[in-house]
Amino acid sequence: MSHPYLSAAIPSPCYVCDEALLERNLKLMKRVQDESGADIILALKGFSMWSTFPLVRNYLKGCTASSVWEAKLAAYEFEREVHAYAPAYKASDIDELLPLVNHISFNSLTQWQAYREKVAASGVSPGLRVNPEHQEAETELYDPSAPGSRLGIRAADLEGADLTGIEGLHVHNLCECDSYALERTLQAVEAKFGALLKKMKWLNLGGGHLMTREGYDVDHLIAQLKRLRETYDLQIILEPGSAVAWRTGPLVAEVVDIVENEGAIAILDISATAHMPDVLEMPYRPTITYAREPGVLAHTYKLGGNSCLAGDVIGLYSFAEPLKPGSRIIFEDMMHYTMVKTSFFNGVEHPSIGILRRDGNFDLVRKFEYEDFRDRLS
Numbered sequence: 001m002s003h004p005y006l007s008a009a010i011p012s013p014c015y016v017c018d019e020a021l022l023e024r025n026l027k028l029m030k031r032v033q034d035e036s037g038a039d040i041i042l043a044l045k046g047f048s049m050w051s052t053f054p055l056v057r058n059y060l061k062g063c064t065a066s067s068v069w070e071a072k073l074a075a076y077e078f079e080r081e082v083h084a085y086a087p088a089y090k091a092s093d094i095d096e097l098l099p100l101v102n103h104i105s106f107n108s109l110t111q112w113q114a115y116r117e118k119v120a121a122s123g124v125s126p127g128l129r130v131n132p133e134h135q136e137a138e139t140e141l142y143d144p145s146a147p148g149s150r151l152g153i154r155a156a157d158l159e160g161a162d163l164t165g166i167e168g169l170h171v172h173n174l175c176e177c178d179s180y181a182l183e184r185t186l187q188a189v190e191a192k193f194g195a196l197l198k199k200m201k202w203l204n205l206g207g208g209h210l211m212t213r214e215g216y217d218v219d220h221l222i223a224q225l226k227r228l229r230e231t232y233d234l235q236i237i238l239e240p241g242s243a244v245a246w247r248t249g250p251l252v253a254e255v256v257d258i259v260e261n262e263g264a265i266a267i268l269d270i271s272a273t274a275h276m277p278d279v280l281e282m283p284y285r286p287t288i289t290y291a292r293e294p295g296v297l298a299h300t301y302k303l304g305g306n307s308c309l310a311g312d313v314i315g316l317y318s319f320a321e322p323l324k325p326g327s328r329i330i331f332e333d334m335m336h337y338t339m340v341k342t343s344f345f346n347g348v349e350h351p352s353i354g355i356l357r358r359d360g361n362f363d364l365v366r367k368f369e370y371e372d373f374r375d376r377l378s
Contacts, residue, residue, distance in 0.1 A: 003289065005250055005330050009362040012254035012328060013270045013351035015339050017049055020358045021248040022335075025212040026059035029244070032211060032218065033061075036225035038236040041083060043207045044070045046241015046336050050077040051355060051365040056244070064239040068096045075100040083204065083239065085129060085170055087150060089115065098122040103237075105129050105170040105204065108153060109161055116165055127168030127204065128153055134188035137175035137208070139282060145173040155192040168235075169193060172206025176242055179221040182209060186224060202235040203228070209238055212246040245335035250289070251275065251351060255327040256306060264301045266323050271305035272314050274345040276331065276338060279314055289330035291317040299323065307346040344373045 005016055029040050041062040050073060062081025063074035074082040084097055085105040094115050097104060104119065105127040106112040112128060119126045131152030137143035144151040152171070171189055174181055182205070190197070197203060211218055229236045253270040270276070278284040294300045297318035305312035344350060350368040357363060 003330070004356060004360070005252055005289070006328050007362060010252055010354060010356075011352050011364065011367075012252055013268075013275070013349065014252045014364075015249065015334060015351050015353045016252055016356055016362075017052060017245075017249040017335055017354070018356045019052075019055065020356075022052060022245065023055060023059075023358070025244055025246060025248065026056060028212055028218065029240075030059045032222055032225070032238075036222045036236070037229050038225040038238055039081075040238045040240065041081065042078070042244055043239045043241035044073060045340060046207065047245040048073060048340055049245075049335070049353065051353070053078050060244075062102070065101070068093050068100075071097055071100045083237070085204075091115075094118055098124055103127060103168065103202070103204070105168070107151065109157070112166070120165055125167045125201070126165060127170050127200075127202065128158075128163070128166055129170040129172070130155070130158070130189075130193055132171060132173060132185060132188040132192055134173060134185055136173055136177050136181040136185060139175065141281065142175040143173070158193075158196070163196070163199075166200075168200050168202035168204060169196065170204040170206065172204075172208065174206065174208025176210045176213075177208050178210065178213075179217050179224060182221065183224055186228060197232045197234065200232070200234060202237060203232070204237040204239065207238070207240045207242070209240050210243050210246065211240070212243045242336040247333045248335045249333075249356070251331040251334035251338065253329045253331065253351075255323050255325055255329065257325060258301075258323060264299070264323075265304055266301040266327075266329075267304050267306055268314075268329060269306055269349060270351060271307040271309075271312055271345065271348045273305065273307060273309050273312050274343050274348050275305075275351055276314070276334070277341045277343075278337065280311065285315055286334070287332040288317055289332055291319055291329075294318050303329070305348070307348050309346070344376050347373055 039061045043064050045066050063078050064083040065071035082101045083103040084101045087107045103125045129152045131154050135145045253268045255266045257267045259265045272279040294316035297320045299322045300318040303314040353366040354364045
């Protein structure tokens, strides 16, 4: 069976970023920027594979960071604009962030009031994250506008507040959504915060804009961004994570053993809980190349991880040919919100990281060793 991700040059387990597919996404984002006048920056919380930054920074304006460490990664490795937002900052965070970032957004008025003098002295552009109280995310775990959310300031809580010095607003309530979800969100934002927008220099629309998914109405997105920019004379910023790395490469794994218990169980050299945590958290069923739903093809297996967690199970899949030790499994679309969540739980071998170059050559950019596991703790 011939497939570029099954090349003998690619070890198992391994996350493989396909450079050509990544650049395809980036070119689409450049079109959105060119035609809308908006700026797109990379959300490191979704994709922080810094070995790809030399390519990514040719297309995107910078990065958004959710912590001091992400801000350092953006400043030192991406070397473009750095924007920051976190639900709360300690004083030590602010001292480290201000020399690194261009924009910083605060989640509450109390945080802004605590640090406004330091921010003003730094020259960094400050903003507030607001909550439009409009829900679009389908998964509750990922819904920032759910009732009782800790993320963002409601319009009612801004009434009468002294916003002197604030230059922008930050809105994020989308999760792998289309441009029509954005349009509905903008209606809520303009209804609740329209008067404030007229006083701002920028509006950050957060992430969740899955513009690189097949069928996404890119022209509609561009029209929404142009209208917003021209209506309020604002710098418009988008900070997608998933869209940048959407369908840009797999996690390649290998069967280690086959056991029987009310059916065949293939034990792999990866772990759902350690290497694909969304499988257990959401739950989420990954697509596997050449596999189908159970019973569709001749041989059905339960796929399980190689940790001692009883529930470390990926799911039931069927294959045309029987699996055996050494058989390779290609878990598709594993670049975004997967590598960034991995752990060393159980000391299971951590997948390597590599890039399939546009010329077809494979570069192994990171192989993890015992010392990486040891040094996570002390």
